[in-house]
Amino acid sequence: xxxxxxxxxxxxxxxxxxxxxxxxxxxxxxxxxxxxxxxxxxxxxxxxxxxxxxxxxxxxxxxxxxxxxxxxxxxxxxxxxxxxxxxxxxxxxxxxxxxxxxxxxxxxxxxxxxxxxxxxxxxxxxxxxxxxxxxxxxxxxxxxxxxxxxxxxxxxxxxxxxxxxxxxxxxxxxxxxxxxxxxxxxxxxxxxxxxxxxxxxxxxxxxxxxxxxxxxxxxxxxxxxxxxxxxxxxxxxxxxxxxxxxxxxxxxxxxxxxxxxxxxxxxxxxxxxxxxxxxxxxxxxxxxxxxxxxxxxxxxxxxxxxxxxxxxxxxxxxxxxxxxxxxxxxxxxxxxxxxxxxxxxxxxxxxxxxxxxxxxxxxxxxxxxxxxxxxxxxxxxxxxxxxxxxxxxxxxxxxxxxxxxxxxxxxxxxxxxxxxxxxxxxxxxxxxxxxxxxxxxxxxxxxxxxxxxxxxxxxxxxxxxxxxxxxxxxxxxxxxxxxxxxxxxxxxxxxxxxxxxxxxxxxxxxxxxxxxxxxxxxxxxxxxxxxxxxxxxxxxxxxxxxxxxxxxxxxxxxxxxxxxxxxxxxxxxxxxxxxxxxxxxxxxxxxxxxxxxxxxxxxxxxxxxxxxxxxxxxxxxxxxxxxxxxxxxxxxxxxxxxxxxxxxxxxxxxxxxxxxxxxxxxxxxxxxxxxxxxxxxxxxx
Numbered sequence: 001x002x003x004x005x006x007x008x009x010x011x012x013x014x015x016x017x018x019x020x021x022x023x024x025x026x027x028x029x030x031x032x033x034x035x036x037x038x039x040x041x042x043x044x045x046x047x048x049x050x051x052x053x054x055x056x057x058x059x060x061x062x063x064x065x066x067x068x069x070x071x072x073x074x075x076x077x078x079x080x081x082x083x084x085x086x087x088x089x090x091x092x093x094x095x096x097x098x099x100x101x102x103x104x105x106x107x108x109x110x111x112x113x114x115x116x117x118x119x120x121x122x123x124x125x126x127x128x129x130x131x132x133x134x135x136x137x138x139x140x141x142x143x144x145x146x147x148x149x150x151x152x153x154x155x156x157x158x159x160x161x162x163x164x165x166x167x168x169x170x171x172x173x174x175x176x177x178x179x180x181x182x183x184x185x186x187x188x189x190x191x192x193x194x195x196x197x198x199x200x201x202x203x204x205x206x207x208x209x210x211x212x213x214x215x216x217x218x219x220x221x222x223x224x225x226x227x228x229x230x231x232x233x234x235x236x237x238x239x240x241x242x243x244x245x246x247x248x249x250x251x252x253x254x255x256x257x258x259x260x261x262x263x264x265x266x267x268x269x270x271x272x273x274x275x276x277x278x279x280x281x282x283x284x285x286x287x288x289x290x291x292x293x294x295x296x297x298x299x300x301x302x303x304x305x306x307x308x309x310x311x312x313x314x315x316x317x318x319x320x321x322x323x324x325x326x327x328x329x330x331x332x333x334x335x336x337x338x339x340x341x342x343x344x345x346x347x348x349x350x351x352x353x354x355x356x357x358x359x360x361x362x363x364x365x366x367x368x369x370x371x372x373x374x375x376x377x378x379x380x381x382x383x384x385x386x387x388x389x390x391x392x393x394x395x396x397x398x399x400x401x402x403x404x405x406x407x408x409x410x411x412x413x414x415x416x417x418x419x420x421x422x423x424x425x426x427x428x429x430x431x432x433x434x435x436x437x438x439x440x441x442x443x444x445x446x447x448x449x450x451x452x453x454x455x456x457x458x459x460x461x462x463x464x465x466x467x468x469x470x471x472x473x474x475x476x477x478x479x480x481x482x483x484x485x486x487x488x489x490x491x492x493x494x495x496x497x498x499x500x501x502x503x504x505x506x507x508x509x510x511x512x513x514x515x516x517x518x519x520x521x522x523x524x525x526x527x528x529x530x531x532x533x534x535x536x537x538x539x540x541x542x543x544x545x546x547x548x549x550x551x552x553x554x555x556x557x558x559x560x561x562x563x564x565x566x567x568x569x570x571x572x573x574x575x576x577x578x579x580x581x582x583x584x585x586x587x588x589x590x591x592x593x594x595x596x597x598x599x600x601x602x603x604x605x606x607x608x609x610x611x612x613x614x615x616x617x618x619x620x621x622x623x624x625x626x627x628x629x630x631x632x633x634x635x636x637x638x639x640x641x642x643x644x645x646x647x648x649x650x651x652x653x654x655x656x657x658x659x660x661x662x663x664x665x666x667x668x669x670x671x672x673x674x675x676x677x678x679x680x681x682x683x684x685x
Contacts, residue, residue: 060473060500062385064464065091065128065393066438067346068400070119072096072112074446079455081123083439084397087461088468092120093128093345093393095234098201099135099167108204117209121225128270128345128393129209130231131202131256132241133163138171138197140244161234163241170244173197174251178258184300186262198252202259206230210264228264231312231345232256233272237287241275246290250307253291254298257307273312273345276325289332296336306338314346315384316395317366318561318569319376322347323383330388343391344384348436349376349570352560354458355440356399356433356448360415365562368570370435370459372558374535375510377463378574382495382508386476394464395436398455401447402434408447438464463535470533470576474499474506477611483517492517492553493571498610503658504580505609511553511572521549524609525582533576542577551575581609581658587665589652594670599640603652603665610657618651626651644673 069084070076071094076084084092096113103109120127176196178184192203208214211226236242236249244252249272257269277283284290288311295301311329315322326342333340352367353359362369368376381392401408408429410417417424418431433448435458441448442455474497484490491513497506505524511517523530528544532551542549553575556568585607591599605612614634618626626649630638642648652665 060475061390062381062472062474063091063343063391064089064468065093065126065345065391067093067393067396069125069397070094070116072100072116074400075112075115076119079442080397081119083455083457084125085123086457087394087397087438087464089394089464090124090126091128091391091393092125093130093231095130095132095161096205097133097167098131099133101205102135102201105135105137108201110208113209114215117215117227118219121219121221126229127209127227128229128231128343129205129227130161130234130272131205132233132272133167134169134171136166138169138173139166140170140172161241165243168239168241168243170248170252171198174248174255178255179262184254184258186258190262192259192262196255199255199259202230202256203263206260206263206267210267213264228266229268229270229310230256230260231270231272232308235275235314236272237285238275238277238283240282246284246287247294249287250291250294254300254304254307257304258300261304268309269307270310270312270343270345271308273314273343274325274329275314276321288329292332292336305340306336308340310341310343310390312343312345314395315344315380316347317349317368317376318567319379319383319571320569322380322389323387326384326387326389341390342388343393344380344389345391345393346395347380347384347392348395348460349373350402351435351458351460354435355412355451356402356410356435357413358415358432359412361432363560364432365560367560368558371573372570374459374463375573376570377460378466378508378535378576379493379510379571381467381471382497382574385471385474385497386479386495388476392467394438394460397437398439398445399433399435399437399441399448400445402436404430404433404447406446408433409449411450412452459536462537466533466535466537466576469537470578471497471506472499473501477505478608481512483519491515492519494519494521496608498581498657499578500657502578502580503610504578507577507579508574509551509553509577510574511555513568514555514557514559516555516572517553519549519551519553521551521577522608523547523549523583524579527582530577530579533578535574549577551577579609581607581656582660583607583609584660584662585612585654585656587615587652587654587662589650589665589667591650591667591669594672595642596644596671596673597642599642599648599650599669599671600637601640601650601667602637604636605654605662607654607656607660610660613655613657615655616653618653620649620651622647623649642669642671644671646671 066084066087066089069092101108173196177193178196178199179190180193192199194200209227211224213226216226232253234241242249260267260269274288275283278285295306313325313329315325322344329342349368351370351373352361352364353369358364410424419425422430424431438461439455439457440451443449477496477498480494481488481492482490483492491511493510493512495508499506509519523544530542530549532540532542554573556572558568558570559565561567561569585605587605589603591601614632617630619629620626647668647670649666649668654662
């Protein structure tokens with residue numbers, strides 16, 4: 001874990017960057033140059049605790065989105081929109097590039113963006129609109145002229161969210177006041193200061209595309225139609241997207257938030273999705289913590305909710321990271337008493353065993369088979385949702401150009417077209433691509449046009465449909481790692497959720513390592529019947545035997561992490577087991593064998609199907625009728641005031657979230673008036 005390991009990782013990163021690969025697709029899973037293995041060990045140890053969410057403590061989640069169903073630079077045709085609808089996603093995420101809109105100072109060209117927004121509205125998608133990309137004529141002279149920590153992006157790079165170096169700069173005028181009265185505080189009748197070019201652009205974009213805005217009025221849209229969610233930049237923790245400081249981005253986000261408050265107070269502002277790259281040479285792994293610490297000292301931060309309504313974060317390749325990144329963000333918020341939605345709005349892994357390859361390289365770093373790719377979709381969603389993610393967005397609908405230059409194309413091949421540098425001979429084009437899409441490219445795409453089954457879905461499409469069909473309106477419940485000598489950190493991953501609308505438990509299970517596992521799962525319903533779902537969408541009704549389901553979990557197979565060849569970055573094939581909860585809670589009640597004036601009682605309950613809600617305690621004196629004492633209580637201890645020479649019978653009942661009520665659990669306590677000598681110690685010589 002010393003310098004040699006870090007150098008190896010950095011060499012892998014730089015080699016892939018030099019070949020035109022989009023770093024945000026291959027770096028985000030590398031948690032840390034020096035502590036990745038320690039973090040992995042930490043995660044294993046921490047997972048020993050079974051977490052049970054208190055009843056009603058979590059809102060039903062998640063929402064679903066897909067990146068690039070359409071965009072201004074690559075407008076979708078009808079078939080592409082229909083494929084987007086087929087995913088079951090409600091959201092489309094794409095960028096509004098400032099430098100493409102403001103083409104010369106004060107000259108705003110909106111036509112391509114109008115078309116994309118109109119498409120989202122027409123086909124019923126909500127838009128996560130990313131505002132980013134400084135026009136070159138607003139370039140500041142920060143690190144571009146100095147050259148510090150600047151890694152030049154190849155000028156032909158055509159990643160869907162790529163920025164040329166000049167477009168990552170802090171724009172001119174960012175630190176000027178937002179409003180013409182010289183302040184940064186929104187207010188009735190205030191006007192945007194045109195010297196703050198970023199504020200002017202944000203205001204114009206929001207006013208044009210908000211519900212009731214310019215485009216809505218021009219097209220006669222119904223109330224509520226338009227862009228309501230604005231993401232401020234993308235992966236600003238990563239030098240390929242933001243070349244300013246944390247403070248510069250803090251100002252960028254603050255200006256955008258306050259401008260949007262003035263322009264559309266009902267809009268939601270999303271902090272730009274974090275890459276979570278943990279290589280200090282190209283990124284700041286503590287960016288969000290540093291930003292929030294900066295805002296702690298800002299007198300406007302508390303009033304304006306720390307200048308964002310939603311946090312976005314990204315996760316690729318390593319499924320467990322989807323839990324870790326959300327969990328870490330939750331901690332940063334919790335320290336400040338904040339509770340904001342968290343969206344995992346870039347998420348996925350690229351496949352090596354499908355065109356555009358590299359089909360000849362099964363060890364291709366940070367890639368997966370198409371089957372493992374589908375498994376990642378399920379595992380990432382369950383990990384992140386358990387940690388508290390409110391939204392999950394797949395990257396992306398089609399492959400597009402992946403990380404490659406526009407025009408990259410070649411027929412399917414087995415490596416014979418590659419030169420020694422991994423390029424198509426005589427070109428700057430790599431001989432492999434990045435198969436991220438839920439669909440392969442159509443034959444008229446600008447890149448990778450030659451798949452034998454163009455525009456057809458991959459297995460990850462079926463997995464995503466499993467999520468949008470079955471994994472909706474769920475709340476985190478509990479998590480276990482059974483199956484080994486350590487009962488809480490074994491080779492199986494079990495993550496349970498409760499689905500209030502169906503009064504069902506949704507349990508995800510998979511093997512963590514390279515051996516198949518046998519999962520023995522107690523049923524939650526009297527009929528012992530459950531629905532078993534695989535990532536390919538196949539469903540099967542299964543029946544518990546002797547109160548348990550016995551399932552074989554296939555072994556994990558993906559070991560494509562370049563930093564650790566022993567790591568299974570994606571677990572084995574996951575299953576979802578969905579059962580209604582019709583079994584009542586199991587209770588216990590304890591009391592002393594006798595008492596005098598005070599009877600101390602304690603009780604507990606367990607319900608793995610939906611979770612306990614509350615208890616009722618009744619008491620009967622000397623065999624008389626039972627009377628309510630504590631009703632709908634969540635307490636688990638209490639003291640009853642008694643009198644000597646009576647028998648007190650306590651009756652405990654519990655109910656779970658599905659409405660099941662337990663039978664009575666009773667205990668009787670006689671009371672006595674103990675003689676004085678009973679309190680004296682017995683002394684012997």
